[in-house]
Amino acid sequence: MEQAFLTELARLVGRDGLIADASDLLTYESDALVHLRSTPGAVVLPKSTAEVQAVVRLCRRSGVPFVARGNGTGLSGGALPVKDGILIGLSRMNRILEVDIPNLRAVVEPGVTNLAITQKVAPFGCYYAPDPSSQVVCSIGGNIAENSGGAHCLKYGFTVHHVLGVEAVLPDGEIVHLGGAVLDRPGLDLLGVLVGSEGTLAVVTKATVRLLRRAEKVMLLLAGFPSIDAAGEAVSSIIARGIVPAAVEMMDRLTIEAAEAAVHPNFPKTDAVLIVELDGPSSEVDELFAVVEGICQTSGATTIEVAHDQAQRDRIWKGRKAAFAAMGRVSPNYYVQDGVVPRTRLPEVLRRIRDLEARSGLRIGNVFHAGDGNLHPLICYDEAIPGQAEHAEKVAAEILMYCIEAGGAITGEHGVGVDKKGYMPKMFGADDLDTMQLVRCAFDPTGICNPGKVFPTPRLCGEVPGPYRAHPVERAGLAERF
């Protein structure tokens, strides 16, 4: 990084807001997908929209790419720094600016953690609905970039359904307001495409989120089944009865064992457990919960534990949410996948995964959102054994192909980032990807905003409309125009 550029950055964000020392930069070389690493040229930690804008303007003038980063909990390398670029860390912009309980809105800065919003509004009987497993640490800015989900999105939807508006700095340094606290702002729904764009379109500096009232009643059961198929049958029957639970989660024997070793949730020692949560008015929940309990029994549940209080519910959820981290108890390393299959294809895909487990010699734990078909296979390996990490990666790739073949998606909530961009052409055709990049070109014609993510092939945007002029990179044969 040129000294003049660094000096200017320091002037814009203050000396304490600039990290340029090689050893300090190591902290930022990856997100939670730690095997992908790249050291940024510098990190800036702005404290305001104005500082973000000034930094982005400088980048634009200097042709320096930038990557926005929340709290670095992403699982797809979406916030992987770009070599010779800068990282804009938003963790200092962490204020909850406004809470409007009568209208069920809150305005927050991007560095606010997901759970902090719920904690702030809990005394009013409210909460913020999306609840990714990392909600204690992940930031709202990151949630917006990834369109984060969580266990309860079956009923309540994703981040895109709960973010009503944003203030964002575009790659040319302009500030725009998309959506807002009031619904139906006239114009194109650019907010709808910005959410989930993995930080490739703009840097969000403020978000207006929707709050929900706590349901009058929440009921949860934990049912043990002798097989994944039996548990899957129960889920199908619940959906067929017209019941949309707040959450339906499934874990298999390996992940049950891991969770038990890590946080002792006292799950039954069985081949599969199902967690089903219903919420809503008492008048409705009482009646439907009895139906769900009956379905679990008919489907062959060997144990059913009904949670009678919040403490019991918390214990069961802790067992589920700790499943990823708990794999460390049963395996030195593991690889997490995030593919989605249509729910009706789950049994078939899980059978293929079990066959793959036997064939590959690697243990594969399965913990997943059974209601919406979002799998989280955990592929266990030991990086001390030469070649095993690469083997695990290949196994993970094969599982993604099963998902695509079943009509599903390569990622349900972790994002494409760098990790899965190579699989995008398996899910989308060239015309699909080109069309998505039309949006990118409108927001970021010079390609400096989180480049190298989501799309497998970088494209030049060209001038639209107007006479054709070849870009130097195009002339050099390094990229193609569309």
Next chain:
Amino acid sequence: MSTQLVEPLDAAGAAAALGDANATGRSVIVRGAGTKLTPPASDVMISTTKMTAGVDHVAGDLVATLPAGISLETANDILRREKQWLPLDPPRSDRATIGGIVAANDSGPRRHRFGAPRDLIIGIEIALVDGRIAKAGGRVVKNVAGYDLSKLMCGSLGTLAVVTRATFKLSPLAPFSQTLVATGSDLRRLSTLALTLANAPPLSPTAIELQSPPHRLLVRFETTESAAAAQAKIAAGLCEQFGATTHVVSGQVEVDAWRAHEGRIFGMPGTVVKVAVLPTDVADLLAIVQRLTSAAGVECELSGRAALGIVLLRLGGDPAAHTTIVGELRREAGARNGSAVVVSAAGNDLFTTADRWGSVGDAEPLMRAVKARFDPHHILNAGLTPWD
């Protein structure tokens, strides 16, 4: 100038027609059943109403892919066989097409519970002006692979591409429905009551609609029969605290009540305006509407999703007075960070493109940039929107 009518059967036909028009520099308008805005004249009209083949309903996954030209009612007739539905109830559902509903992001009273098309859409297929076909999203509810062009198409009014198919998440049909009708003497108080009902944890209404005149709230409960009855009873108690009298309707009477509710705005001539403000500002807004319309001597029917902050007005009488009222409403709503948009203005030429929308805010240049990328020669629905 005569307009060439093209009625493609599928995405390939739509893409070919678009590519041809683009290559020859002819303007195109896209039309579904024609239940929404009347677009300006053009060289080519692409009607989507013959794109009706290929309904794909996977009941076990609670999703369906629907062709653009099918009407919402026809689609829901099919989905109902498996006790499911696409939970949208925009006006004129018997004719309004899936493509048109997506393009306009149109919804109705049950948006209160289920949201608008952009909240339900999970995948899309579009035909582009360069003759290509593209898709985004997919057939699974949970999917963050690639940009979500489905949401971008919702409300884009056919200015970016022609929607040829869309995939939605569905809802199970509730076993029972009933509606509590609350009648009051004070419209402002009813709007406060709407918020109280929306925020009461023992209640989960699917719609809370204000209507006037006479001043009423329609509160719909769709769940099991016993839960609906229990909730209607609690809601009636709250209504009484606000001085409103109540009665419950179900069966055909309920169906007729909701049809009449839609008809008071969309079944009569006049200018229809949608005003959006924060839910807590609805009461003030209603007072302003009453003041403006009575001062101008303009007849006004009103309905709306009071707890969402969305109010629909139908202004009757002399169209010349409507322009002033819309301007005033836009100023008042704007002062509250809201908007006032002319939804339809049959027989009123006073509303030019810009007048229908008002300001689209500081993102207008960005919207224009998106439009320019999708439709560089501005052939699609030209002159219809401020981002053209």
